[in-house]
Amino acid sequence: MSDTVDVVHADTTSPCSTCLAPVPAKVVLRAGRALLLKRCPTHGECEELLEEDADWYVRRLEFDKPGTKSAVETAAARGCPFDCGLCPGHEQHTCIGLVEVTPRCDLGCPVCYAGAGDRGEPLPLDEIERMMDHYQEAEGGRADILQISGGEPTTHPEIGEILRRAMARRFRCVMLNTNGLRLAEDDAFLDELAALGPGFEVYLQFDGLDDASTAPLRGRGLAAVKKRVVDRLGARNVPVTLVATIAAGINDHEVGAIFAYAASRPGVRGVNFQPRAYFGRGDGTPGPDRVTLTGVLRRLERQTTGMIRRDDFVPLPCDVERVAVSFFRRENGDVTPFFRGKNFADKLPFVANTLAFDTSDVLRQAIAGMASGGGVCNCLSFIKDVAPLAPLTLALKPRREQARFVSENIFRVTVTSFVDRFNFEARAMRKECVHVLTRDGRRMPFSAFNLVHRPETA
DSSP states (O other), X not given: OOOSOOEEEEEEEEEOTTTOOEEEEEEEEETTEEEEEEXXXXXXXXXXXXXXXXXXXXXXXXXXXXXXXXXOOSOOSSOTTTTOXXXXXXXXXXXXXXXXXXXXXXXXXXXXXXXXXXXXXXXXXXXXXXXXXXHHHHTTTOOOEEEEESSOGGGSTTHHHHHHHHHHTTOSEEEEEEOOTTTTTOHHHHHHXXXXXXTEEEEEEOOOSSHHHHHHHHSSOOHHHHXXXXXXXXXXXXXXXXXXEEOTTTTGGGHHHHHHHHHTOTTEEEEEEEEOOOOGGGOSOOOTTOOOHHHHHHHHHHHTTTXXXXXXXXXXXXXXXXXXXXXXXXXTTEXXXXXXXXXXXXXXXXSOSSTTOOHHHHHHHHHHHHHTTSTGGGOHHHHHHHGGGSOGGGGGSOHHHHHHHHHHHEEEEEEEOOOOTTTOOHHHHHHOOEEEEOTTSOEEEHHHIIIIISTTTO
């Protein structure tokens, strides 16, 4: 333990980093960082890094909104995270419902959360449909994002039909979470994806611009393959979000370069940076230099020489603990941060309590406000701030053209930090809104599922 004087910020509970037994813990602020101190009667004291920027960690609650409750599916007995899901103590509904349609994968990444490989059978189509329908029912018929995942979902023999039936259920958005290997070669499959239309996008694993960054995370260099996939999707006007797992000493030096690359591709809607989480095949000990949410923001600011700043991001209202978001206007090769210089906290009543908080919603409110003289939401400053993002005539365009405007002109960046045995803080788990849909009709927070509920590790 350090001799530095700690400022105790909060008392909490956390699993022992060694045995997972629930133990008392404290969040302390030290030398500008937020740390988690635990004491296990068997394994003694340990110290884990929560955030590299204590100021962000303290201020995040200014953006918090009360959680949106949804159906309870299991009783509370052993305590978090062992009662998933969703138990009565969970404080947030499902923003992203994730269906793992197959345990098989054609890659075998060293950091795979699922430990996916060449074993197991794909889920039958009728069972996948039941899981989709359960998600809609649990969310009162208004489910937000459905993510089709795995393993590698494109190895499922009926993946095209799975996506078509998902689109027919009118989720707010359907995402295909993929490593992109099939998309790099299969023209017919790309044409199927293009035919799905607005409301569909590809969620593409993309960890760096050179093989030195991708090989340690994926088992082989894939930079050229991923760039090829981005170009092929762009040629067919299929929106894509790049998903970068960021690990200290491997690719954390490329955060700024990934941002610049993505922002320069009109068909790329945004980037989701994910600090490496330590579960699945990537289990291990992170040490004091692990990358955190605020660490990604600091690297963005430093590596873009201040073009992007930490203050361009806000904690996402539905999960201030583990998600940050920002939007940018793309124009003539330049990106302009939307939140810079604006008091976003005043606008929280107009932001939906969901990870699907998207620019298309902002644009619709702006367009409606311009058309009505600002009466929508009774917030003239909000309309004034947002209106320049879109031309008024966009409201008259077909949905496909509106979607294309968003894809080409509005750029979204999120940072999502998952909870593992080391950085587990009870409140963060209770607010997590990315949920795995299980075969027995439950929804489990993604972190809890991978930590203790995945069949391979339970």
